[in-house]
Amino acid sequence: MSRIAILTPDPADQSYARDWPVILKRVSDALSATGAEVTPEPWTAHVEDGAGLAGYDLVLPLVVWGYHRDHARWMQACASWAAAGVAIANPARVLSWNSDKAYLRELADAGIAIPPTVFADRVDAAAVDEALARFGAPVIAKPTVSGGAWKTLKLTASDDLSAAPDGAAMIQPYLSAIEDGELSLLYFGGRLSHAVLKRPAAGDFRIQTQFGGDHVFVAEPPAEAVALAGAALAAVPEPLLYARVDMVRDPALGWLLMELELIEPDFYLVHDPAAGAGFARAVSERLA
Structure with missing residues (x-):
């Protein structure tokens, strides 16, 4: 019997205590088809040393919600897991790279269409003015290390910046296409599984x-x-x-990549016609 660990939030972090167990159960139920023994492990218990995870046949960081608020330790953990040879998927190098949205600049340099973006050291008046001059009002500012719209703001020239995110950030034009929804494509083992449209409230x-x-x-x-x-x-x-690939279709610019979620994306298995069978298949292939 294969042993699989699913990494979960810090037990002391109660921010998501009501929600993440639901996601954990959905993924665990899907994996039951592989006959594997699934064990939850707080990622924060394995930061300095990955030896405690090295005994698992596979480690899945699928519920590490809140890592963006403890990013230095997250980066340390990824390095520890790589050094210990932990069988983690996605790979530890991907987990560290994908945790900072500066990766979008690399993808844009590789020819991938993303929204027009100002990458700034901080969200201050100068950075906002630059973005407004380029894109018009309003603009969207978010930390490059973020999750779940954490510290994400919609700004105009007159807005108070006291609540603006600290540190490196990205500022983009407000794309009205988001009002029609953001499309998410879910991939397991390189195969497209299903798609979901995520729509904001009015x-x-x-x-x-x-x-x-x-x-x-x-x-x-x-x-x-x-x-x-x-x-x-x-x-x-x-x-x-x-992988989960999030995108919107701008009327003028076409389809634009918003995020490439490779760490702890919600798979939206409740909308998966196969109820996670594609993910279970990809895991079985990985274990083989």
Whole structure:
């Protein structure tokens, strides 16, 4: 019997205590088809030394919610897991690279279409003014190390910046296309599994459920979106067990990559017609 660990949040972090066990159960139920023994492990218990994870046949960092608020330790953990030879998927190098949205600049340099972006050392008046001059108002500012729309703001020239994120950030034009929804394509073992459209609540721009967003199944994602997802995934120089590709279609610019989620994406298995069978298959292939 294979032993699989699923990494979970720090037990002391109660921010997501009501929600992450639901995601853990969905993934664990999907993996039951492989006959594996699944064990939850807090990622924060294995930061300095990866030896405690080295005994597992596979480690999946699928519920490490909150790592963005402890990013230095996350980077240390990824290095520890790589040094200990932990069988982790996605690979530890991918987990560290994908944890900072500066990776989008690398993908853009590789020819992947992303929204026009100002990468700034901090969100201050000068950076906002530069973005407003380039894009018009409003703009969206977010930390490059973030998750779940954490510290993400919609700004105009007159807005108070006291709540702006600290440190490196990205500032983009507000894309009204987000009001029609953000398309997510889910890939397991390099194969497209299913697609979901995530829509914000009326009057909001954040598509997360905690802000009133909702998700609906998409039976046939557009071919252009699938092509963009394929190009983005091909630009990652590491083998991937799973991926979620988030994008929007701008009327003027076409399909744009918003995020390449390779750490702890929600797979939206509740909308997966195969109920996670594709993920279980990819895991079985990885274990083999």
